[in-house]
Amino acid sequence: MIKETKDGVILMLYVSPKAKKNEIDGIDEWRKRLKVKIKAPPVEGKANKEVVKFFSKLFGREVVIIRGETSREKDLLIKGASKEEVKEKLKI
Numbered sequence: 001m002i003k004e005t006k007d008g009v010i011l012m013l014y015v016s017p018k019a020k021k022n023e024i025d026g027i028d029e030w031r032k033r034l035k036v037k038i039k040a041p042p043v044e045g046k047a048n049k050e051v052v053k054f055f056s057k058l059f060g061r062e063v064v065i066i067r068g069e070t071s072r073e074k075d076l077l078i079k080g081a082s083k084e085e086v087k088e089k090l091k092i
Contacts, residue, residue, distance in 0.1 A: 001032050001033060001034060002086055004082065004083045005077075007077060007079060008077055008079040008081045009081045009083055010066065010075050010076065010077055010078075011075070011076045011077075011078060011086060012032065012033045012034065012073070012074075012075050012076075013033055013034050013035075013073070013074045013075070013076060014028050014031050014033040014034070014072055014073055014074075015036050015037075015038055015051060015072050015073075015074055016037045016038065016072070017041055017042040017047040017072075018038075018039070018040075018042075019037030019038055019039055020037075020039070021037065022036075022037065022038055022039055022050065022054045023036070024036055024090065031073065033073060034090065036051065036054070038050045038051055038054065045069075048065055051074065051076070052065060052076075055078065059081055059085075059086070061078055061079055061081055063076055063078050063079070064076070064079070
């Protein structure tokens with residue numbers, strides 16, 4: 001779910017678009033991914049932009065989707081972050 005790399009931390013997500021609000025919704029034990037609800041619909045990359053915006057704001061760092069542009073399962077790279085910092089912010 002969280003992997004440290006030389007560039008930062010990779011966070012593995014399972015995204016549910018068209019939610020009432022943007023929020024972290026716990027851990028999907030079966031998929032081993034962090035569950036995230038996003039308000040935006042999954043059209044024209046809107047949900048992806050919302051995911052990047054949400055996590056950029058949360059961590060105060062540059063965030064990019066490195067895998068899963070068209071899937072609900074996404075891998076995010078939080079640039080320059082440490083595993084401890086990510087765990088602390090997510091409270092996991």
